[in-house]
Amino acid sequence: MSKSEVSKSLRRHRLSVAIAMLPVSLLAIGSAPVLAQEQADAPVQLPGINVTADWLGPPTEESERTYTGARTVVEEEQLQATGALNLDDALRPVPGLTVLDETGTGILPNIGVRGLNPLRSERLQILLDGYPIAIGPYSNVGVSLFPVTLPSLEVVDIVRGGASVHYGPNNVGGVVNFVTKPIPAETSQTLRERVTIAEETGNVFTDTYYRVGGRATDKLDLQFQANVQRGDGFRDHSDTEVDNLILDARYYLNDQHELATQLQYYRVEAELPGALTPQAYEQDRSQSQRPHDGYEADMSRATFTWTYTPVDNVEFQWRNFVHDADRTFFFGQNLSGTGHWADPGLDSTHVADSPRLFTVLGTEPRLAIRHGRHDITLGARFVSEDVEFDVNRLEFSSGNRSVARDWHLDTRAMAFYISDTVSFLDDRLTVTPGLRYEDVDMDFRDNLTGNTEENNADELLPGLTVGYQASDDLFVFANSQRSLVPVQIAQTTREGAVANETSWNHELGARLQVTPDLLSSATLFRIDYEDQIQFNRSTSRFENLGETRHQGVELTNRWNLNSQWELGLGYTFLDTEQLTGDNEGNELPNAPTHKVSADAVYSYQAWDASLNWVYVSSSYSDADNTEEETSNGSAGELPDYHLVTTRVGRDFAIGGDRVLNLGLAVNNLLDEDYYFRGVDVSPVGRVPQPGRSFILEAQLDF
Template sequence: MTSRDKSLQLVAALRFSVLTYAMAYGVSAHAANEAIQLNTLSVQSSVIGTSEEKDVAKYPGNRTVLTQEQLKKTAATSIDGALQQVPGVKVQDESGTGVLPNVSVRGLSGSRSERAQFLMDGVPLTLAPYGHTGQSVFPATFNTLDRIDVVRGGAAVQYGPNNVGGVINLVTKPIPNKWETQISNRISAYEDSDNLMNNLYLRSGGWLSDDFGIQFSANTLNGDSYREHSDTDVTNFDIKTDWLISEDKELQAFIQRYDSDMEMSGALSPTAYDADRQQSQRLNDDYEATATRWHLKYLQDLDWGNSSQLEVLTFGHHDTRNFIWGFNTAGGHWADPAQPSTDIRNSPREFDVYGVEPKLSVSFGERDGLTHNLIVGARYVNENIDYRLRQANIATGNVTVPRDWNLKTDAVAAYISDELGLLDGRLKVTPGVRFESIHMNFEDRNSGATDSNQINEVLPGITTAYSLDNAWVVYANAQKSLRAPQIAQVRGAGKEEGEVSWNYELGARFTQGQSSFNAALFQVDYKDQLQWQSATQTFDNIGETRHQGVELAGRYATQNVPGLSLGLAYTYLDATSEAEGPNQGNELPYASKHQVSWDASYDFSGYLSTLSGYYYSDAYSDNANTAQEDTTGATGKIPSYMVWNFNVSKELYQQDSTTLSVDVSVNNLFDEEYYFRGVDTSPVGRYPGLGRSYNVTANLTF
């Protein structure tokens, strides 16, 4: 069956599901056309709510919501660029386009964002939530988003697995109340380069009646980034609908098609980096990906005498991806960019995922000064992963298939949490527990070998929040988290029961108007962490790592100085290996001890100007904490770096519902030269960070 046939099947399934839901609840064409108040259901069955800024003030954990205003004024041009402003988050940007973000939270591995739990509109975005958490297809583009919610603590019971670093929810633009069309185009140019990148975004939608809304969205990214061999072609289309079936029933639907084709510049040897950091020594490296994704969410308010809601979420996707890269077998490291490639490797993979999650939330009201808000849910996820590796010798053309694996996973999870309100609701205590039962069947199609694995894990958690007054909240939480064995680990010599951690937070938050302050202490005790050993082609259980520190964030805005807004955040991170051995007590790779981000905005007669930036201290690139860089650039300290951005926004025209605005930004204002160590298919050498770039964005809404 071709990918096109599978896509058509998914569209047909979506249509069938909509009709099935409508028939099941007796909805006639006449009933659907009756005028119903334009209002989505009000009861929330999620601990993170709708990921809006107002949800943060009383939340029992450390949390940051990047609003549309914040995303726009800080000159962010990609999702990973926006995340640089969040305390505890570090990003390695290997393309300058945001197509493949490598996101690390609190010192956890950032390679392919493998230890960050990404959601889109509350639905798992990860390729395979259990068997392949590496986000080597990232089917989200910056322009389609309304806001980004980064929850570092307190959400593990409801959102799992792989939530050690928390949950990052990407919220797409909502359907507007009245029909609205938006056309936005950004052109990016780069210092000392003729390359240009064009980002076009189209959106049109609204409520056709009092009970049905629909929105179409298209985002394309075309051109060349700041380095040689960086041609990029990305398309992202989606349709979302919202049907208020009746006053107490609602059905939301979403379908998306994402395609990416990109040349990858790769890492540079230290000598090449010093000569010209915009060149590429990895001219064989390319990347291709597709994603067809959908979800349906049915919500019903229940008349049980108190606020209660049933939610049934079904979701699925078919994703493909293929990395192509040069491979050297003639001596030295296979990825040394200074050495010519003798072979070409490629790793085509396919992912078919389906899930269903019913959830019930009930508010029992107040009795004897105590309130109960109960959430009970379950989830079933089925995954089918094809994991191949091919290698072709450049001189002879001979092709071998070192790996041809398949992993089928059936996972069942159940969870319950009960928010108890005491002292007139000022004290909220929420105990909860999640149970994961995961069954994996592995097949090596080359050898015919098979293996199976069963993981059962109980994951308790508790959150507390106490409102000192209307402005101050203190909070604490503790939760156990699980990362299931990955497809490459099931057949290895690693710990097949999965990786577990205990996460702790203690903090205080102040919120008054547009001003806020948050201080949080955190500790992550990560046990049974697995690490790949290329010499033996197995995974070693390196034991415990500990991630602890403090995150501070403040924002100041006052009516006394209209148009002025100041933001500042600082993170201290101590991430170390705790396992016995020669590396005990060493810092973990890529974990900067100090991180600072800032922004200052002022409205000069309608010109909203923002100066923003971020700083990361130096970090090691290996477990041994090797300080001196070797000749290939594979090891050695990664220097600290500081990046400044500047953005000016101006509304040129506004009348009735028509608005025309322009944004002009300079990213990396002072052209800071910085680098990471190699990433994934180019793991040796220096990976240059994005130099100075110039961006002009025109936005028309009518």
């Protein structure tokens, strides 16, 4: 076995131990749940926990094959070696996903699933190492602070169905778990430098990453990661600074007790170029008409997990997390009464800032028991959120500063869940009924007016998954589950009919090993949504679209031609419809009907190369399905587009265990010109997507 193979084997073993500490919450409720411990690839004896059910697969391509729902595992090679501009760009080829790039630097991702609103990724349960990253997991599910950077990741696990019972709320679009690099079995270091140059403007963005980790003592493992990003996106007014620091520790008390903790500090400060009027876009898409828009945020996170395995078939895990977050948007406003307040073609009369202070803590004990043909999971979670939600305005003409909004929100949420996976036919058939109960209490207070309001959600969320290994080559699955999104703090204080959102999600699919070298999968999906809430840019109000339907099919194929060539092909067909209300019969916004992805990977000795292509069809940008673009760009049809990215790299052995990888990539090779409509503090106009960029990479492992 070569040194690189040994290193990879050790990483996988350590990943299996780290993943075993992730919550059963993310574990699927079928035959192969999302996250768990993997058998070591190499005969390396390391202390670890004895996982209750070894049928749980880690986030690898192998366990993906027998998961009882639609699932895509994006491994390190796909994340780091495809020429992706940033993390959300790396996820763009995944079936069913819609990705909108707001900044070009990855600090504010917009990811949607199966026609659900991608803006602020608010219809996904997004996790970092199994813990929620939303600054308000119940009251503010939109990801307006994203403490994740690409170099620190080992795997991204995307589960689009089958995980609702163990994970909630806000899992209508599924669960995405970002798994950071595990602590290595032996002390090692990584130094990585990445430089992105935008062809259109010459702007430069640097990304520096360092990791050191290994065994400190016989019982203690430690790891430190630091990621520093500096520079500009592809547009004017896009200067960005990011610091991401992560410290991991794992302590083995004995064969039965294991403790793990992660401490993280994340900081970002950035100018936001915002949206452009159609006229300005045609003149120069790299310019900015929003000179006052900016963003500052920081988050301190801590997680602690105690795992106790008294016997082989019982595991108790107590998971705890806390984060303190402070994020502020700065944005220009035209309050003269002429046109929309965010029209990029109008001069601002005011500049506003919107600080949000979040203190969140959660605790989640869970118990997993294997008894005969039953795998039973019991769990409970308590989450507390304390939120300060302000808006201040500075008037340019007078210099007066005023408080426009001063809100406070307390949220207390309790959840209980249980599932039982029952195996039949020599474990080839698994049936998993499950039930989750959510009890959410939100107390809102307007400190300016003294008004108070209470919002409650009290829901039973059942689920059922079935998995059947019909033959050695064919695996079939089906699942049905109910999901909840509680009323959000921003919705409760605006005019318009809002409500707790619920949906039923259904999937039927199969994975077939057509030949030893060709794996194909197909998934039929349907989402029946009640009370879907969306923000109307034109009126600055949240609207209840009522009942909506999302349905379609996702197809994937992976073909290993030989030891050098690997090909991939995927297709998503999406059909969305508003079933009630004024827009009955219309499609949902930002829901393209067709998406095609293809890639080719070539490896020869120390060389590797890849070519990726994604096609996305046109879609509407509003619930009214406006086709002709408005004068300020607030609505209108969104264009279809093709994206081609390529990368070539080579490993150099430079003595001892040191390996240097050098890479050159071109993102958006064809310099495709496309855009989406505004978001958040710049909701009106066209938001240009990145043009052609050149990426230089160097990584040293030692």
